[in-house]
Amino acid sequence: xxQERYIAVIGDGSHAPHAEQTAKKLGQMLADAGFTLVSGxxxxxxxxxxxxxxxxxxxxxxLLPGLDREDAxxxxxxxxxxxxxxxxxxxxxxxxxxxxxxxxxxxxxSELALAKxxxxxxxxxGRWSSIDGVLPADDPAMAxxxxxxxxxxxx
Amino acid sequence: xxQERYIAVIGDGSHAPHAEQTAKKLGQMLADAGFTLVSGxxxxxxxxxxxxxxxxxxxxxxLLPGLDREDAxxxxxxxxxxxxxxxxxxxxxxxxxxxxxxxxxxxxxSELALAKxxxxxxxxxGRWSSIDGVLPADDPAMAxxxxxxxxxxxx
Amino acid sequence: xxQERYIAVIGDGSHAPHAEQTAKKLGQMLADAGFTLVSGxxxxxxxxxxxxxxxxxxxxxxLLPGLDREDAxxxxxxxxxxxxxxxxxxxxxxxxxxxxxxxxxxxxxSELALAKxxxxxxxxxGRWSSIDGVLPADDPAMAxxxxxxxxxxxx
Amino acid sequence: xxQERYIAVIGDGSHAPHAEQTAKKLGQMLADAGFTLVSGxxxxxxxxxxxxxxxxxxxxxxLLPGLDREDAxxxxxxxxxxxxxxxxxxxxxxxxxxxxxxxxxxxxxSELALAKxxxxxxxxxGRWSSIDGVLPADDPAMAxxxxxxxxxxxx
Numbered sequence: 251x252x253q254e255r256y257i258a259v260i261g262d263g264s265h266a267p268h269a270e271q272t273a274k275k276l277g278q279m280l281a282d283a284g285f286t287l288v289s290g291x292x293x294x295x296x297x298x299x300x301x302x303x304x305x306x307x308x309x310x311x312x313l314l315p316g317l318d319r320e321d322a323x324x325x326x327x328x329x330x331x332x333x334x335x336x337x338x339x340x341x342x343x344x345x346x347x348x349x350x351x352x353x354x355x356x357x358x359x360s361e362l363a364l365a366k367x368x369x370x371x372x373x374x375x376g377r378w379s380s381i382d383g384v385l386p387a388d389d390p391a392m393a394x395x396x397x398x399x400x401x402x403x404x405x
Numbered sequence: 406x407x408q409e410r411y412i413a414v415i416g417d418g419s420h421a422p423h424a425e426q427t428a429k430k431l432g433q434m435l436a437d438a439g440f441t442l443v444s445g446x447x448x449x450x451x452x453x454x455x456x457x458x459x460x461x462x463x464x465x466x467x468l469l470p471g472l473d474r475e476d477a478x479x480x481x482x483x484x485x486x487x488x489x490x491x492x493x494x495x496x497x498x499x500x501x502x503x504x505x506x507x508x509x510x511x512x513x514x515s516e517l518a519l520a521k522x523x524x525x526x527x528x529x530x531g532r533w534s535s536i537d538g539v540l541p542a543d544d545p546a547m548a549x550x551x552x553x554x555x556x557x558x559x560x
Numbered sequence: 561x562x563q564e565r566y567i568a569v570i571g572d573g574s575h576a577p578h579a580e581q582t583a584k585k586l587g588q589m590l591a592d593a594g595f596t597l598v599s600g601x602x603x604x605x606x607x608x609x610x611x612x613x614x615x616x617x618x619x620x621x622x623l624l625p626g627l628d629r630e631d632a633x634x635x636x637x638x639x640x641x642x643x644x645x646x647x648x649x650x651x652x653x654x655x656x657x658x659x660x661x662x663x664x665x666x667x668x669x670s671e672l673a674l675a676k677x678x679x680x681x682x683x684x685x686g687r688w689s690s691i692d693g694v695l696p697a698d699d700p701a702m703a704x705x706x707x708x709x710x711x712x713x714x715x
Numbered sequence: 716x717x718q719e720r721y722i723a724v725i726g727d728g729s730h731a732p733h734a735e736q737t738a739k740k741l742g743q744m745l746a747d748a749g750f751t752l753v754s755g756x757x758x759x760x761x762x763x764x765x766x767x768x769x770x771x772x773x774x775x776x777x778l779l780p781g782l783d784r785e786d787a788x789x790x791x792x793x794x795x796x797x798x799x800x801x802x803x804x805x806x807x808x809x810x811x812x813x814x815x816x817x818x819x820x821x822x823x824x825s826e827l828a829l830a831k832x833x834x835x836x837x838x839x840x841g842r843w844s845s846i847d848g849v850l851p852a853d854d855p856a857m858a859x860x861x862x863x864x865x866x867x868x869x870x
Contacts, residue, residue, distance in 0.1 A: 311638065317654055317678075317800070328621065328638050331654050333800045335782070336519055337492040344627055344641050356522040356538075363515035364491055368627075383511075466793065472645070472809055472833075483776065483793050486809050490627070490643045499782055499796050523782075646829055647802040666848075670828035674801055677821040693821075 258288040258346030260361045261295025261354040269353040270298035276390035281308025288346045291322045300325035353377045413443040413501030415516045416450025416509040424508040425453035431545035436463025443501045446477045455480035508532045568598040568656030570671045571605025571664040579663040580608035586700035591618025598656045601632045610635035663687045723753040723811030725826045726760025726819040734818040735763035741855035746773025756787045765790035818842045
């Protein structure tokens, strides 16, 4: 996976049908575009995005807050335990070249803010999309288009 | 210090005269009220709040991102090195019973969000005060009043 | 990789021809046996073991001390940045089901001790092999045999 | 406390009468010599050393593995929560100018090794005192003498 682009999908770990549907679609489209998916490795949006990615043959890395690899959802190809609790939020975005938020609560906001702090591009669908400095996207297709444009501009 | 209440003051580490004036006043009032001040231990708002606290005989703890104790500003009584970089933002709020943001950028937003994630009360003066779930305060006096009320309600 | 066994190979990051030769052979044999190789992702023993593993089609994960994925040696399939400095030593062993030390200095000893602390089996070739509680191995073949036996005994 | 020397006392967290007696004496002598005591903040050797230090008016800082300040023993003046689990072992020694081990198991060995890795002087009483590169001490008095000599040599 070494030369691929990593994109983190961040969002709620609790069950939220609408956000999960969006995340799954996003995971599919990211895999189709050749990106490796990084996430927190747990349930909800993290699991849905990883499921989408795996359906299309994409790679998935999950950075878990605890020390038990079994905490990873079944769609995580490479589970990494951290034992860092909420500090692992930083590792999720630090391991990504770009971050996409799908709805989400305080944990997601912390990831978004840490990503901006270390200079990563952040795209948000839904809840946190109106924060100054974050690129808003209406849906997964627009988010993936924005991501591609960001990487293209780097060259 | 063991039985005292710890309050984290979070905000920009770069020079910002207005925010620093507010932070210094806040540090003074927190010390007068008997609170121990926790911060990231560096410059800007962290230094100004600690200066205010020390002027009034308050205690100050600084959780530094690096491994060099000398990075602490001169008003930090107990410097603690962490080597955690941006992950130390979590330790700043995890070591506080309540968090007060004074203006601030992405780093401050990450601290605020992590504090809310682990169930701490967050009071904000300025920039981040309009986020749902954060208690807005117009000035240091109002922030300290709110903090006292929060602790009083716990009993 | 989810259902595979992970084995951490720990050792010096600086150039040491003899230890590297041992590590490369060990990496080859671990890959032949179907284990995924976890390491600190840098040079020396970490690089040699990963090179051996990749030659035989094995998987390699590298947990880097810094925040730059480019720090990984060229044989790391999945580089993970941690920004934890020396604290990432813990993550190397926490992500493994069993740990094999090849010579090594203080950093290796810290990994070995942390691994024992959290109940992992530790096999050592060379320098640290005489510490009580560590399983000594004369060479890579003996180390891999011991590893297989440990896993077999679990069932 | 800012200008004082910090010395970490490391050792077992479980009850061990002989080691605790040594640790208490060591804590007293370190306080008499004007050093601030850093420890992991829990029971056993950490508590005994802190008790000794407080009896003589010394300062004590405790770096806790969890997120609950109440985990600190009653002799810790400044409890700092880390949420880092075993990774907080690194912070104990990183916050010290010199490290003294009193007996101890794998956790203590990991601290000792990490301390050496980052260039700190390590003095050991008992179990780990025969490791090459560690300064052996027969008792607290000899350990404190060695510590004083190390600091004196720096000037």
